[in-house]
Amino acid sequence: MPHSPDPDEDDLDAIPAPPPVFHVEQALLGALLFDPQRLGDLTGISAEAFSTAAHAALFTAINTLPPPDPVEHTKTTTWLNQVLTAGREQARGLTASYLHTLIQVCPWPRHAPAYARMVEAEHARRRLRAAAEHLVQTVHDASLPHPVQTVLAEADALAALVDDIAARFPPRAGVLPRTPASPPATAPDYAEAVEEEQLLLATATAHPDDVESVRWLIPEDFTQPLHAGLWQCLTTLVRRQEPVDPVTVLWEAQQRGLLHDGSEPGDVLRLLAEPAGSVEHWSQRALKRSLLAAADRSARRIAAYTDDPTNTPFQLVAGARRSLADIGAIRTRWQHATGRPLPRRPQATPTTRAGPSIRRAPAASQPPARPAAVRAAVGRTP
Structure with a gap:
């Protein structure tokens, strides 16, 4: 019982x-x-x-x-x-x-400086995790009037925190965290993204002369492998100055093996035959989504690093900087796409390094x- x-x-x-x-x-x-x-x-x-x-x-x-x-x-x-x-x-x-x-x-008691440094190390871990979690929350805050600018400002605040931790615990060369990157906690809803990417591909097929003006958009910005591959087909045809229409894009897709995943040729032709809006508009939407997704992945990866107690402050700094670099790359492309000034990253203020004093305690x-x-x-x- x-x-x-x-x-x-x-x-x-x-x-x-x-x-x-x-x-x-x-x-x-x-x-x-x-x-x-x-x-x-x-x-x-x-x-x-x-x-x-x-x-x-x-x-x-x-x-x-x-x-x-x-x-x-x-x-x-x-x-x-x-x-x-x-x-x-x-x-x-x-x-x-x-x-x-x-x-x-x-x-x-004479080991107090060493104890203090340990306490500061754990505090750095908690601060980094809190900042990473806040960035994730900001990415998914649907009420923000300017989500990209706000997310980039939060990413800059996170980077400034990493700089502060690095000043207290200078990273060692080549020391990366042991925790593997964690996948997103929940699968994102791609319904809106799929529809907008289809409109982008169809509009770009109908207006291939506009493709050169959005060179900042890359296949990795698409959420669907088929859409990424079709964008590669489009940009390749435009670069070669070959005819662009649904049929020529379909043929290029076949040459690249994009139809081997079970995609029906008729479905691809229908997808490419319904343009609407402008290439630039849908491209910016795709890039915006890609930037927010990159910020979410980077923040979750940093949070995963902090969850592993075996990672030292040196490793947390190295891993966080590598993760934040992914946001920086898309940030540059966003600035090229919009021509808008982005929030400036705050400069790190000098801090006193936590550590043992040089004064020797009696043996x-x-x-x-x-x-x-x-x-x-x-x-x-x-």
Whole structure:
């Protein structure tokens, strides 16, 4: 008989174990609580880098309060009580016992710079994933009045973030992420694209002199393999200055093996015989769709890189830049197609690299002992 869970029964197995960075954050905060002077060894880390509100509140309190006298700190818990009081203003669930736990779980306070760099690395991963997800949402936002310009602005913001991460964690040459590119989460609806591509092909067949004016459109911009192949046939005939009509395009398609997939010649002829509108209009529509699709693929690929915890910040930067290059190539063609000024990419501002300080810590053969006053009194609520 299957077990019926008691509504009042605690399902501890359903609570996921904290990720490694949670323990790193604990070690860093414990080091700073044990030896507040270690804060001077840290550069480039802020409260936003921490994964929980409680840890962020504690770091803010440590970073805001004046550091205690080192000798006095070994004798009393006055400064620790002040940190707890300040931290509770942002995270009311903080307790004195948790501060005690943080101090106890820190193996080596002198390793605080290394802990800080690990926390910053995980923060960079979260920031990159959030920016990539926001770009995906922007691509699919049907309410945007100018989707291409907005998407390109978001892509530029993502590129600026990648530059910022690279400044903190300079990429190593040849180090690419190990995660393969992920396919789109859902299959796109190609109904409108198919209809517009058919109109483009038919209109270009009826007005082949206009094909040269849209040389920025390439077969890869089409959503259907048959349509991409027919566009190649059209552009080839125009380049050769040969007659262009549905029959000559059909014959070129046969020579290229495009009908081997089961496409009926009669269907191709009918597709090419119903022109409407202008070649430039339908070409811009196809290119716009291709640009948005490229932005979606690039953003999803970057998000997939961040999902793999084995990818380092160096690899994330390298993979993200390669993915964003796909958007850049179509962006250039869009500018040629429309002649419109595009949003300028914001310049990356110099940032301080997160990393260990060059100051050497004194060597020690074993972890330092906790001061008696800290061990005995940190558990007392102020």
